[in-house]
Every structure is written in structure tokens, then in C-alpha cells.
Amino acid sequence: MTTFQFLRRLIMLRPLLYVGNALAWTVIYLIPIAPGLITQQFFDSLTGSDSLKIGTWGIIALLLAAALARVAMIYVGCITDVQYRFRMSMILRRNLLGHVLKQPGARAIPVSPGEAISYFRDDVDQTEEAVSWSVDVFGLTCFAIVSSYILLKIDVQMTLLVFLPLVLVVTVAQLATTRLQKYRAASRESTARVTGAISEMFGNVQAIQVAGAEDRVIERFRRFNEDRRKTMLKDKLLGETLDTVFTNSVNLGIGLILLLAGAKMRGGSFTVGDFSLFVYYLTFVTQVISNVGKFMTYFKQMTVALARMTELLQGAAAGVLTRRGKLVLAKGSRPAAEASDPAVAREPLRALEVTGLSYRFPDTGRGIENVGLRLEGGSFTVVTGAIGSGKTTLVRTLLGLLPKDEGTITWNGKPVEEPGTFFTPAQSAYSAQIPRLYSDTLRNNILLGHRDNDGELARAVHDSVMEYDVAHLQQGLETVVGPRGVKLSGGQMQRAAAARMLVREAELYVFDDVSSALDVETEQKLWERIFASRGNAACLVVSHRRAALAHADHIIVMKDGRIESEGTVDELLAASETFRELWYGDERGKDGRVQQD
């Protein structure tokens, strides 16, 4: 999609509102024509050469009337502008967010979440500005045409000789602002480095203090600051130079008029009123050109923003961005909660079969290769292996949280076309290795929109061994947790994620390393309770802890992205060296003797 098409489609999201807005702003830009003419009349009335003959008080009344008309229109214009901007940009954000949430969960965005925010904020904002400024450009063009006509009627020669060079100078300066963009980008980057350094410095203050690296860190910080000073200076210097050209263009114009008007004024063909009108319109040359320039800059930025947002779509057509749809904005109306994800008719799991499953991380080429496994309904399967062996990648690829490169997945013999959509409740539920809590109540964090039918929540809290923690939180389940709330410990977060999973009815529960931050007693309890309450649901668990391995019907040992061996504890103890090391490793020290030599 070209930028222009993008602009048009954005306008077509709310065409009537856009046209109304354009009309309002055109009037706002046209009204200032009047004060110029009124001022001209004022000066001419003093010498008796005015055409209106309404006296000084009549002129003052007109002046005030024009100002009041403009004031009224500005209120109208601001309302239409906000209404249009807000709808357009929020539809854009809605479409982006909606799309991201449909992507494979572990690869939903191609950048870090921190960076992705800037797509939602800055790129959409830039787009919004560009579309909104297109209205201003139209209004200003109208103003330019009308005012040129008036000036030309007074004195063609003078108009051309004064305004043409001026337009030229200002346009050249305006074009130079593209240069400014470059400097600005550099200064923004150096600023980001400075704030980044601060955040790193205080995020890792303990590591820095332990290592005694304070001086080195500050020295590095000073360097970043010095870089910023230099880039900022360049940025500000060029900015001020251009600004000076713009503001002085009025003075230059007046100078040109003075040069040319001397003879005419003496002769009386060019009145002081005409002079004042010329001076008055001069101030708008800069405004018109710099606003048109502003729009062009925004338009260019929109090209970049469009490219970036398309990148965020990860291959989907850019048309997704401008998908139309309602936003319910009326006061007090219940927002149309998008129908919660379709709960696909549940087919009890008899067997889940995976063959030839592969996923390689694009940047490193590591990942999993040709993995096959079979999960019976109601079974308890543990995936184990050393760090970096591909355990997490395996479950993520299976669940469609990473897009598989190859392989087939079947559910009761039927192939699963879109694992990401299929492996959700009521088929499966999942708790991630490093679970995320949102800044919301613990209750909402667990339910995530799920309806709490007859005590499901209480049961899930109990099954995930959270009841003690909940009782000790000040407001219990209503405590706000997450980044901007009470900070839970690593183990509490993992159990909250487990509760989030268990509150959902599912045929298959997938735990990724849920116990890594739990002490042994809690872990033991967790498995016992899950075992007791899971009914006929199957469990797929990533763990290297004995408490989990001991429950397993079937164990899969991963090594370097492949299945190294599988079987029961006894079989693997006999057959797999890796497994023996994992199993006995956990037990080392039991006899209190150093086993290594």
C-alpha cells in the first residue's frame, strides 16, 4: 500500500467527519484575510482615502467581529478535529493490537515489547498528525489563493517582486528542515542512550556496587552525556537558524517593500493602508509555507510509520491496519466487549500426535529438529533436559506460540491446521516459564475474562497452592499486582500463572517449568493437588525436578533440540546417560559426600 492510499483509506474510515473538519478549518484559515483589509481601511481612513467610510469606531467593531467569528470557529474546529483524530488513531491501534494478539504468542511482535510500544504510540501519532494536517494544508491553500488575489489587485509588480523571492527563501529553508530531521534523529538517539544508561545503572545497581564499577559506569555515562550535548547543539543550531530565516523573512519582506515603495508612496499610488496590508499578509507567508512543509514532513514520517507498522504485522497485508469497525465511545454505554474467543466445541482428547516438528530461531539457527511425540488422553508427560536443549521451544512450537517450520500435529487423528488458534481453552491451557502478571487485581489476573462459575476460582487457587499467599495479601484476591502493584515473588508468580491455567477447563494442561522457583515442599503439594483434581485431563510438563519426574507416565529427554531418549523413569535410568545425570544430579549431596574427585 502506498502512503497516499493509506492516507485515503484512513480518511475513508470516517469520511463525513473528515469533510466537516476540513470545512471548519478552511473557514478558520480564511477569516484572517479580514483583519488585514480592516487595518488597511484604518490607515486609509486617516488620510481620507478609505472606501468603507465607517469611521474609526466602525473599523474597530469590524475588527472585533472578525476576531469573535474566528474564536467561535476555532472551538468548532477543535471539536471536529479531536473527534476525527481520536477515532482514526484508535481504530488503527485497535487493529494493530488485535492483529498482534492473533500471532503466535511467543513471537507475536518482531521487536522487544518496549520498542513495540513506540509503534502503538509514536507511529500512530505521526500518522494521526499527517492526516489531520492534510486539512490544514487545504485551508492554507485557500487562504494563499484569496490573499494573493487581493494583493495582485493592489499592485501586481510589487506583489511579485516582494513575495516571489520571499516564497523562494522560505521554501528553501523549509526544504532544509529535512536535514533537521536527521539531526533530530541523532539527538533523539543520543538521548535514548542517556536514559537507557540511567535505567541500566539503577536497574542493576547491586551488580554495579558488588563489582565496584561505579566510577567506570559514571565515566561511561559522562561520555553519553557529552555525545548528547554535541548532537543536541547541532540540532538546536540548525533549528534556530531556520527559525531565524522564517521570522526574519517578514522583516526582509518589509525591507523589500520599503525599497520598492518609496517612489510609489511619494506619488500616492501606494497608500500607507496598502503598505500595512502587505506587511500584514507577509506574516502569513512563513506560516503557510512552514505548515505545508510540516504536512510534508508528517507525510514522509507517515511513510516510515506505515512501513514500521506493516513490519509489526509480520507479513500480513497492510490492509489489516485500516480495517473498519465500530468503537463504542458514547458516554456510559457498555463497550461491545469483543466476543470472547470462540470456545470450540470440545472433543475429549484421546491422543495428541506430533511428527517431524521443527523450529529454528531465525537469528541463531538453534531450536528443535524433527521432534515426534504421542500424548494419550489423561496421561502425565514430562519433558526434561539440560538448559538450552529445546524444552521450552518444543512446547511453544506445539502450542503454536512459535510458528513451526515443519511437522504435523494431530488431535484424535485429525490434523490441527492452526495450532495457535486451536490450542486454547477448552482444548488446552498453558502456564509460561516466566509468566506475566498485569497491573490489575490478582482475581482478574487469574481469570483474564474467564467467568468464575461456582467456585472455579477458589478451586484453582487451592490447586495451585496459593491459598496461603492469598490469605496473606492485604486485599486477598482483590490486591492489585503486576508491574504497578504489589510485587509477587517468583514462586508466587509461577503459582498465579498455574491458577490462571487451572481455572480454565481443558483437555490438556501445559506447564513450562512451573516449579523452578518453588521450594520442594510446595512443589510436592502442587503436583499432588493437580494430580487429584485434574480429572481426565492430560498434562505436559517441562521440568528437571524429581517431584515432577516421579509422577510421569512418560518422560521425554531433550538434547540439542532433538529427543535423545524417552520412556519411564526406570527405563531411562537404565538407558540414558543424560537422564541418569539429571536424576542423580538432583540427588547429589544426599549422602553428604563430594562425589566428584
Added chain:
Amino acid sequence: MNRQSKGRSPYADMLRRYLLPQKNTLWLLAALLVLTIGLQLVNPQIIRYFIDSAQSGSDLKPLLLAAALFIGFSVVQGGISVLATYFSENLGWKTTNALRSDLAAHCLSLDMPFHKSQTSGALIERVDGDVNALANFFSSMIIHLIGNFLLMVGIIVLLFRESWLIGAGMTLFVIAAVFVIQQIRKFNGPFWKDWRQASAELYGFIGEQLEGTEDIRANGASGFVMGRFYNMLPNMLRVRLRAFLGFASMWNTTIVVFTLGNAMAFAISAYLWKTDAITLGTVFLIFFYTELLAKPIEKIRTQMEDLQKADASISRIRTLFETRSSIEDGPGAPLPEGPLAVAFDDVTFSYEDHSGDPTLSGLRLQLAPGEVLGLLGRTGSGKSTIARLLLRFYDPQEGAIRLGGTDIRQCKLSGLRKRVAMVTQNIEIMEGTIRDNLTLYDDSVPDAKIVEVLEQLGLGSWYASMPQGLDTMLASGGGSLSAGEAQLLAFARVFLTDPGLIIMDEASSRLDPLTEQRIEEAIGRLLANRSCIIIAHRLATVQRADRIAILEDGVVIESGRREALAADPESRFSAMLATGLEEVLA
């Protein structure tokens, strides 16, 4: 804990400390300022001369000369304002950079209770946001506030010269304009704050969702998330509309105020003209000066606002500077070379100064140089506190801690922390290259040594897959590293230093047994000829300890040589071993 004192005026303090060294630049700026104001005031006089001469039908030559002079002055004035900007910006950045570094260094030296109470976002706001607000205060305030004030006064004085009537009228106008605009501003300003707040909430929300796409997707909560998004919109629209109307009101106030100013200028000058008190050129002069007044009024208003912001920032910065670390640096007693002996002499400590049960009470602990101590105990028994005290993140309320016989309060903090290293279960990976992460910007560590350490820790193949070797950038918090790999990197940091005491606080909790075993040998080499304290809640971790101490409620309930304790059937340690797994400690 944080002492604050009342001092001199914070402004004077800041100005003296950071602006005084730049006083030459300040003088230069003042000179440029006077020059540009003079030029701005002179130009309209030229126009008056021009109009009056033209009206009276004088020669063309002086008219052309006046026109040329006008253009020349305009160009010179433009040049000067560019120069002034350069100097004032440079001044602003130099002073604030100095302030920013000082502030960062100060914060970095503060103690853990301080850092626990601050999020890094809040500190960015203090160290960068507040200091930036001062940049304007240091640089352009002088140019803009004083400059525009002088320009305004100059215009009014020159108007008085023409006629007391127009002078008095314009004085009234300026005062009324500043007052009205200020009032409208005050009324409408907060709405922008509301809007910024509302959008911050939206992006905070979106950010959290983007972090947790995995959890949302796999638990079928996308609809819930979209519902919450929609929920935020109606209020946002309302807030934004209000903010825009506020903006429109401010804009409109300016329009109305200046139109009234113009109208007054018209009325007075028409009267003066009709009574033959002034020429037509003077009428235009009055008109021109009235238009020129708009600029300083606007600028002074925005500068006053910035000044208010700077005021709030200065007081916050000062509070921060006055926050003292509760840990006072020692006089610099040296620590002996080689492995360090550790002694806790009746150490009592609690995190809050005057609250109930102390975390450690009368703790005694001895470790000979080169020995390895395994410290066991339940969560909350005070194990990690011991580590924090050894590094002086906190000081005990009673008793003393000695390393190699020296009270650690007598050492320089930097000296102490050079000789005591700690590995924790926290992953502290910074945005930066692998090298920077391992050496913490110490350029004296040779690359070969870093690579060797990575090999020893079994990270050889991981390192080999890094596209730019040691210069590969790591994302903040670890990014593509698995949790276990990140913990190994934290180990590697310690391997690159030469401490006399190493503390491992649950350092291997994220490692699987296989990996742990793999790095055994490397750790063995690291610990050779060094003292070590291993803190654990799993028995497997303390197998290499020479001595064992078991902690409960801040006291040592059992200690001794590991073999002896294991052999003694009465000991708690042997009871733990006997129950098989580590449940006892959980």
C-alpha cells in the same frame, strides 16, 4: 535514615555550583542580548522615518537608504540570535551534564534501602527529567525571560516618548494581557496533564499486553484484552476533547486579547492623529510596536511556567542530593591479600531500625582463610542477610564483622567490594555487549581471558553462535539468553575478578543438575585458595563445603565440619541427609 538539612536558597546554590564556572559565556550572552533588543527596537523607527519622509515627498535617496538599513539590521539581528542560541544551549548542556553526572554518581553511591524504595523509572525522571527541566533554567531563561522583559519595557518606554496616552494605554494592556492569559492557562493547563496521564495508562496497558502475548494467547484471553482496550476509550475521548478545548481556549484568549490591544492602539492613535499630535508614520509605529508586543508577552508566560517547573525540579534534586547513604565509607584500612578469614562477632541486625524481632540476633560465625562454608536454613532464616552485611549493603546495629581480622567498617567500600564477590540468583543482564556485561566496562580485562572463562563454564558453544563474538549486544534482562545461560554469565563475572571471599547466594537455582555438574570443575578452580560462603536451600549445593552452619531465626543452631556433622547421628545435618531429599529445608 535519610537526613535532610535546611540550606541556603536552592537557586543560589545551584547557580553557584554549576553556572559560575561558565561566567564568561554568561557575559557574552548578556552583550548579545542587549544588541539584539536594540536592533528590534530601532527597526520600527526606521519605518516611521520612511513613511513620514515618503508622505512629505522627500528625496528618494534617503528612502532607499532607510530601506537598506532596515534590511541590514534585520540580517544582523538574525545572525546574533543564532549565535546567542548556540552559546546558551551549549551553556545549558554543559551545566546540566555536570549536574546529571554528579547526581547519578550520588545516587549510585546510595544504599540498598534507597534503591529498594525507588523504581528505575522514577530515577530516570529525577536524573534526566528534572535535570532537563533545569537546562532551560540554566540557559534560555536568561535569554528569554530577561531579554523579553527588557524588550517589553523598551517598547513601552518608546511609546511613552510618543505620547503619554499611548504609553499608559499599552502599559495597562500588557498587564491585563499577562494576567488574563495566565488565568486562562491556569484553568486549562491541568487538562493536558489528564490527557498525558490517560495516554500513559493506555500505553502502560498495551505494553503489559505485549509482554504477555504468550499467556494471553494460550489461555484464550484475547477477547478479554480487547474488551479492556475498548473500555478505556470513552474516557480517553472525553479527556482529550476537554484538553483540546482547553487548548482552543488559550489560543482564543490570545486572539481576543491581541485584537483588543490592536483596537485600543487604533482608537488612541486615531485620536492623536486627528488632534495632530502625531504623524502617520507614528501611527504605523504604534501599530507595529503593538504587534511586536505579542512575542514577549507569550514568551514571558511560557518562561514563567518553565520557571515553576524548574522550581519543583530543583527542590526534588536537592532532596536527592541531601539523601545520605546510611553506610558511611570507612577510613580505608587495607584487607590482607589472599583468602580472607570471616568472623561475625555477636552481630545483631534488623532491616527496620526499631521493629520487633531482629533478622540476626547475636550471630557468631567463624571461617578460616580458604575454607568453604555451607550456610543452610529455611527461607527467612537470615542467610541472604549475612551476604548483604558482608558487602556492607547494610550495617549491623550491634557487633562487628571482620575480614582477615579487619572490621569491614574500617575499609573503603570500593576496597571491600573488590575483595568480596557475590553471585546471586537474580539475573542482572544489562543492555550492552557481552564484554561489557562480563567486565562491567573494565577495559583492562583481556578478551582471551573472557573467552577462556566462557569455555570453562560450558558456554563455549553458546559463545561460538554469537555473530559478533564479545561485541554481540545482549538485550536488557537477557533477551535471547535462556534463564540458565544468563545465570552462568553472572558466574563468569566473578571468574574475571580476583576476590578473597566469594559468596554464592542460591547461585545455581536456575541451573539444571546436569549443567551444575558440568561447571563443578570450573568452580573448584575458582575457589582454590579463596574463602567461600555457599548459601542454599538445597543440600546438593553445599556438597563442597568444608564447614556447615544451619541458621534458624537469625541464630546459628548448628555448625561444624561437614564430615563431622554428617557422621554424628544426633546432628540436624545428618537428620537432613537421612530424610533423603531436601524437604527439611523447604
